[in-house]
Amino acid sequence: MSAFAVFGNPIKHSKSSEIYALFAHEIGISKEYKLILALHDNFHYLLHNFFKLGGLGANITSPFKENAYFLCNQLTERSKKARSVNTIKKLKNGTLLGDNTDGIGFISDLKRLNWIDNNNHITSQESTTTNILLIGAGGAAKGIVPMLLNTITTCHINIVNRTFARAQKLTSYYQEIGYNNISCLPLYKLRYDTNKYSLIINATTSNIYNTIPKIPSVLVNPETKCYDLFYTKQDTLFITWCKKNGSNYCSDGLGMLVEQAAHSFFLWHNLFPTVDPVINHLRSALYI
Known part of the structure; x- marks a missing residue:
């Protein structure tokens, strides 16, 4: 029986076991980590059985992060604010602690x-307020919003989404729990938006469908930081578009993937692994 695992659907593409193995080798830990394909009908049973049979920690990926939130006995503050769980640790008393490392991994x-x-400002920005444009209002967005609002000094997040109602729902939730520096806007109104964005984040699944979010190119300038939570062998379509429209600062989500895994590893073992060699290894492997 594996001590650690990741649950998701689909799961074959997951890099989690490879990342864990690289971390474990560095630290000197010998624990098995496996991929578990789950369905909505059996996720609860598989997770419960995994821990019953000796599992110590689990990662949860799409589409079960919100389900996992309700299956934990205890929750960290960041998982409460995100209302989703991507990491579970079995405590010594047998109860399950749920955490969300997506946001801290992104930061x-x-x-x-x-x-x-060092002052938690976006570098090279001209204004005193950090305006952030978040494209997407799904699970990926939920995981990073609270950490952005808690970390970036004097920031304001504007959410746009293909379905405006979802953007409104997510915005209302964070406003209700005390965040006033977040708003939303219908996608078509971005053409009239006069904000200058220091950071634009693509948290949609548009890359899967070979499309890009329909945002005005005028929002991008040479100093705009553009981050795509998705990653591919070459530049994602979103990053290609951002570079074409002048951004000198673009990144995909491979670094976030490894960083959030490192924070999961820390929760389980109380040891923080080195991330750069793992990011470089995975980046190189993409081109093989």
Whole structure:
């Protein structure tokens, strides 16, 4: 029986076991980590059985992060704010602690890229307020919003989504729990938006469908940081579009993937692994 696993659907493409193995080798830990394909009908049973049979920790990926939230006995503050769980640790008393490392993984990658300075400002921005455009209002967006609002000094997040009602729902939730520096806008109204965005984040699944979010090119300038939570062998379509429209600062989500896994590893083992060699290894492997 594996001590650690990741649950998701689909799951074959997951890099989690490879990342864990690289972290474990560095730290000197020998624990098996496996991929578990789950369905909505059996996710609860598979997760419960995994821990019953000796599992110590689990990662949860799409589409089960919100389900996992309700299956934990205890929750970290960041998972409560995200209302989703991507990491579970079995405590010594047998109860399950749920955490969400997506947001802290994203912030950690922005720092790795030197896009955040020591005062928690986006680097090279001209205005005193950091305007952030978040494209997408699904699970990926939910995981990163609270950490952005808690970390970036004097920031304001504007959410746009193909379905405006979802953007409104997500915005209302964060406003209700005390965040006033977040708003939303119908996608078509972006053409009239006069905000200058320091950071634009693509949290949609548009790359899967070979499309890009329909945002005005005028929002991008040479200093605009453009981040795609998705990653591919070459530049994602979104990054290609951002570069074409002048951005000198673009990154895909591979770094975030490794960073959030490192924070999961820390939760389980109380040891923080080195991320750069793992990011470089995975990046190189994409081209093989």
